[in-house]
Amino acid sequence: xxxxxxxxxxxxxxxxxxxxxxxxxxxxxxxxxxxxxxxxxxxxxxxxxxxxxxxxxxxxxxxxxxxxxxxxxxxxxxxxxxxxxxxxxxxxxxxxxxxxxxxxxxxxxxxxxxxxxxxxxxxxxxxxxxxxxxxxxxxxxxxxxxxxxxxxxxxxxxxxxxxxxxxxxxxxxxxxxxxxxxxxxxxxxxxxxxxxxxxxxxxxxxx
Amino acid sequence: xxxxxxxxxxxxxxxxxxxxxxxxxxxxxxxxxxxxxxxxxxxxxxxxxxxxxxxxxxxxxxxxxxxxxxxxxxxxxxxxxxxxxxxxxxxxxxxxxxxxxxxxxxxxxxxxxxxxxxxxxxxxxxxxxxxxxxxxxxxxxxxxxxxxxxxxxxxxxxxxxxxxxxxxxxxxxxxxxxxxxxxxxxxxxxxxxxxxxxxxxxxxxxxxxxxxxxxxxxxxxxxxxxxxxxxxxxxxxxxxxxxxxxxxxxxxxxxxxxxxxxxxxxxxxxxxxxxxxxxxxxxxxxxxxxxxxxxxxxxxxxxxxxxxxxxxxxxxxxxxxxxxxxxxxxxxxxxxxxxxxxxxxxxxxxxxxxxxxxxxxxxxxxxxxxxxxxxxxxxxxxxxxxxxxxxxxxxxxxxxxxxxxxxxxxxxxxxxxxxxxxxxxxxxxxxxxxxxxxxxxxxxxxxxxxxxxx
Numbered sequence: 179x180x181x182x183x184x185x186x187x188x189x190x191x192x193x194x195x196x197x198x199x200x201x202x203x204x205x206x207x208x209x210x211x212x213x214x215x216x217x218x219x220x221x222x223x224x225x226x227x228x229x230x231x232x233x234x235x236x237x238x239x240x241x242x243x244x245x246x247x248x249x250x251x252x253x254x255x256x257x258x259x260x261x262x263x264x265x266x267x268x269x270x271x272x273x274x275x276x277x278x279x280x281x282x283x284x285x286x287x288x289x290x291x292x293x294x295x296x297x298x299x300x301x302x303x304x305x306x307x308x309x310x311x312x313x314x315x316x317x318x319x320x321x322x323x324x325x326x327x328x329x330x331x332x333x334x335x336x337x338x339x340x341x342x343x344x345x346x347x348x349x350x351x352x353x354x355x356x357x358x359x360x361x362x363x364x365x366x367x368x369x370x371x372x373x374x375x376x377x378x379x380x381x382x383x384x385x
Numbered sequence: 386x387x388x389x390x391x392x393x394x395x396x397x398x399x400x401x402x403x404x405x406x407x408x409x410x411x412x413x414x415x416x417x418x419x420x421x422x423x424x425x426x427x428x429x430x431x432x433x434x435x436x437x438x439x440x441x442x443x444x445x446x447x448x449x450x451x452x453x454x455x456x457x458x459x460x461x462x463x464x465x466x467x468x469x470x471x472x473x474x475x476x477x478x479x480x481x482x483x484x485x486x487x488x489x490x491x492x493x494x495x496x497x498x499x500x501x502x503x504x505x506x507x508x509x510x511x512x513x514x515x516x517x518x519x520x521x522x523x524x525x526x527x528x529x530x531x532x533x534x535x536x537x538x539x540x541x542x543x544x545x546x547x548x549x550x551x552x553x554x555x556x557x558x559x560x561x562x563x564x565x566x567x568x569x570x571x572x573x574x575x576x577x578x579x580x581x582x583x584x585x586x587x588x589x590x591x592x593x594x595x596x597x598x599x600x601x602x603x604x605x606x607x608x609x610x611x612x613x614x615x616x617x618x619x620x621x622x623x624x625x626x627x628x629x630x631x632x633x634x635x636x637x638x639x640x641x642x643x644x645x646x647x648x649x650x651x652x653x654x655x656x657x658x659x660x661x662x663x664x665x666x667x668x669x670x671x672x673x674x675x676x677x678x679x680x681x682x683x684x685x686x687x688x689x690x691x692x693x694x695x696x697x698x699x700x701x702x703x704x705x706x707x708x709x710x711x712x713x714x715x716x717x718x719x720x721x722x723x724x725x726x727x728x729x730x731x732x733x734x735x736x737x738x739x740x741x742x743x744x745x746x747x748x749x750x751x752x753x754x755x756x757x758x759x760x761x762x763x764x765x766x767x768x769x770x771x772x773x774x775x776x777x778x779x780x781x782x783x784x785x786x787x788x789x790x791x792x793x794x795x796x797x798x799x800x801x802x803x804x805x806x807x808x809x810x811x812x813x814x815x816x817x818x819x820x821x822x823x824x825x826x827x828x829x830x831x832x833x834x835x836x837x838x839x
Binding site: 189191231232233234235237238241273274275276278324325326328329354355356357359360363 | 477483484487488490492586587590591593594595635636637638641670693694715716717718720721722753754755
């Protein structure tokens with residue numbers, strides 16, 4: 179593994195920035211650097227899966243990655259990264275304004291090369307439907323913290339079905355109050371127990 | 386209170402207290418901390434719950450009548466007009482920012498900047514007045530303006546109103562339904578003070594990596610502040626526990642928890658317990674890697690609410706012999722399940738976690754707003770059927786335990802009487818008649834200033 183990927187995996191913030199500058203200075207293509215960072219994020223996800231890392235460390239890795247991507251942004255303008263692992267629409271359903279969990283998923287997905295359409299919080303069903311239709315994403319993720327949102331999750335699923343998009347998109351539900359019973363109630367295709375599980379489901383769908 | 390209600394009240398309170406103390410009871414108590422379901426049981430909206438005390442009380446009386454198996458019924462800590470008087474930014478309220486039937490929600494943001502630790506550490510009150518309060522209280526935003534003075538005046542009066550409403554409600558529930566409280570008063574773990582209403586979760590976690598010593602020092606400074614808040618708002622008769630909702634521990638690694646969260650939290654808990662109180666700690670999320678620390682505190686003093694994601698069976702094995710546990714009935718089961726399914730779950734809990742006492746039946750951390758009434762009924766009935774111990778055991782409410790309070794630290798105030806007395810050069814008559822009310826009002830004002838952390 180590249181030492182930049184390793185530094186990100188090991189959450190060595192300073193080192194990530196130093197190595198990033200070194201690579202940029204040495205003329206390494208930005209696209210190549212992004213690919214290396216993705217490797218590091220995938221390694222972070224693996225450590226989370228094996229309980230070596232906790233949510234706090236996912237959040238910290240996400241912050242390090244965000245800063246690195248910000249630095250790379252101007253260098254990526256116009257470049258065809260050829261990296262997109264697929265498109266994912268995601269949002270916290272209507273009635274709920276919490277986004278800690280959703281944001282972790284977004285960063286993990288972006289860190290693994292997905293193109294994420296993040297609709298934010300308190301997102302009405304029609305907005306999910308429109309985003310799925312416009313983006314052609316094969317996955318939509320519904321997030322929530324509060325347990326009174328079960329009917330709203332179901333409503334989003336039904337709206338997607340009603341819009342004739344069911345064959346085109348898989349629906350994942352996740353968040354604190356969600357479990358397999360809740361998935362069954364909503365009619366969603368998958369229940370993601372945590373952020374890394376959600377990312378893995380996205381990879382499966384696009385595999 | 387009628388004799389009948391007094392008897393009911395004593396039975397319920399005695400049962401609740403004995404369970405917390407890990408002592409024998411006649412049956413497993415049905416004693417959720419937060420009972421959202423009851424708040425709107427009268428058909429009132431969530432907005433009415435927090436804005437119309439009478440409608441809310443009627444709803445709760447209806448609940449108490451329909452569900453006499455419940456042993457406690459919590460008051461509602463939010464009084465909308467108080468939040469409005471100061472334009473509190475940390476909450477979204479039903480009917481104001483959300484639909485009238487939505488649940489109130491906490492709105493986290495960065496209300497303390499990354500470079501403000503030193504001022505918090507070295508001068509907490511200056512930090513409060515100059516930095517933090519103007520950001521979270523919209524009406525105090527322009528300090529020194531006419532509106533900012535009126536905001537404090539209104540806020541103080543609304544606080545007294547809220548206290549009156551809560552007291553009245555507790556008395557009515559006690560007199561007419563024989564219903565005790567599950568808890569009174571509140572505080573936070575110092576780390577949560579930072580991570581909830583000051584720096585936010587992401588900010589605080591970044592600080593743990595980037596300026597760890599400052600985070601530890603800030604938590605240490607907040608120990609006395611949180612202990613003061615707890616002692617000032619607790620039930621003076623010490624009948625029921627003081628409430629501490631924990632929020633951010635679930636996100637932390639054991640190493641982070643041990644360094645940043647636990648040491649200061651433990652100090653606050655020790656002060657509150659040392660003063661003769663019990664504590665009800667809502668362990669939000671999964672505390673599986675952290676809750677072994679509860680063994681370090683005196684036995685039977687911290688009632689631990691195990692959340693939906695926590696494994697209550699694991700908790701029973703690891704800490705159940707030392708602290709009482711509450712929870713076990715999954716929120717999703719109460720909302721989506723059937724009475725049969727709820728009954729089955731409660732039966733299993735009674736036979737396992739509740740087998741030898743030290744267990745209180747509750748939802749994950751509350752009874753959800755959208756629980757099906759027939760499922761709540763099934764929960765209560767299943768406890769009556771499967772949660773009995775020895776009928777002859779009748780624990781009585783216990784007298785308030787004595788405790789030691791560090792007189793030099795509490796109660797805290799901005800201007801103690803001694804300072805004022807020195808300024809005016811003494812008084813002519815009985816000093817206590819002047820100094821004591823002075824300090825009572827000072828300490829109330831101090832609590833008012835710190836209550837916004839929650």
